[in-house]
Amino acid sequence: MPSSIEIKLCVLVCIFCTLNNNNNNNGGIFVGVLGGRSGKALTTTQAGGGGGGHVSSGGGGGGAKRGTTTPPNKQGGGSTTFNAFTSAWKAACGSTVASTVYIPKGTYMVGPVKFNGPCKAATVTVQMHGFLKATTDLSRYGSSSDWFEFGWVEGLTLTGGGTFDGQGASSWPFNKCPTNANCKLLPTNVKFVSTTNTIVRSITSLNSKFFHVVLLGCKDFHGSEIRISAPGNSPNTDGIHIERSTGVTISNSVIGTGDDCVSIGQGNAQVTITGITCGPGHGISVGSLGRYENEGDVNGLVVKGCTMSGTMNGIRIKTWANSPDASTASNMTFEDIVVNNVANPIIIDQTYCPYASCSSLAPSRVKLSDIFFKNIRGTTSSPVAVTLECSKGAPCQNVNLQDVHLDPSNGGSVAKASCQNIKAKYSGTQIPPPCV
């Protein structure tokens, strides 16, 4: 479709854009990276650099294709990274002053990208205005299971209203994880590994091949205004998965997927989730915990002011039966949660074992304690609205339900509660009535 004239026009337009951008940046040093003949401009700018410098490297990049499904750039010796992005990142990360990577408006086809530190710059901002489409060729992701990865960076801000479109629909049939324990993981849309002081604001993730956003070993991470969307029947498209991270807040975000909207895995502490609108999907989950050896404990979780609509679960705590090691999940508060037509508004399930290969049903060794459900209200689509099925080997301790009001969504008879290996404490309204 694009004639050579259009391509030239594009580059001209982009040069114009980057110059504009440069002007907007208080005359700071400007490092421009052009994505080659058919590409659009990708730039980095450095704040406060004093002006004057102007470096522009064009020509070599390529790969930033406008619009449709042009094959990915092969330049760079079969490297799976995307040159224009990588060089922009390297310039920003290696700068001695606070730097910005600027991804302008436009649609780009992009293969797997790693934005890794440690950086010289004290802070790096990625201004993401583009609409990025992940390549659908799974062989390009190699052994890495991510599309965009941000690793070992301090003071990272990712913002700008742009979209990461994983184009997952063609990959979902290759996901065997729902039935096979030893499945190959498909790429996550955006993964943060061991980052410190991270802000993610105003970003959209669509149709990831697997999880949408993952935090692994992050410290002080603040996500807000994140939009995540995938069809309700897409496999393992969890919205935000958090693992081995400390000091995490996720707020004011809208998430609808085929799996958990937010999942809080092992080894997390001080995680606060507020203002999440969730559905479709499986709700907000702690877990699954206790599947692997040496899992960390979960401590200090607050989930507050969230609404689930049409989801499988509201709040779920899920631990594997037959866990190889003991661990704990404690000090968790779920407060001001509204559920609309949700099958399991409150569910503790310590007998999770989805695979036939789960031969032993030895009780879970994940100990749950100091758990508070406060002001959970709305409607349930199943007869059992509250399920508290704790481990026989490690019964739940100090689980509190205060002001729970769950009516059947079809106006039928009052929902029930079901309990095992637990003596919950109740106060305030209790509909359904407590387990006897």
Ligand SMILES: *[C@@H]1O[C@H](CO)[C@@H](O)[C@H](O)[C@H]1NC(C)=O
């Ligand atoms: C419980 O969790 C909250 C929220 O993260 C935290 O502020 C508090 O210190 C924790 N309490 C204990 C005893 O760990």
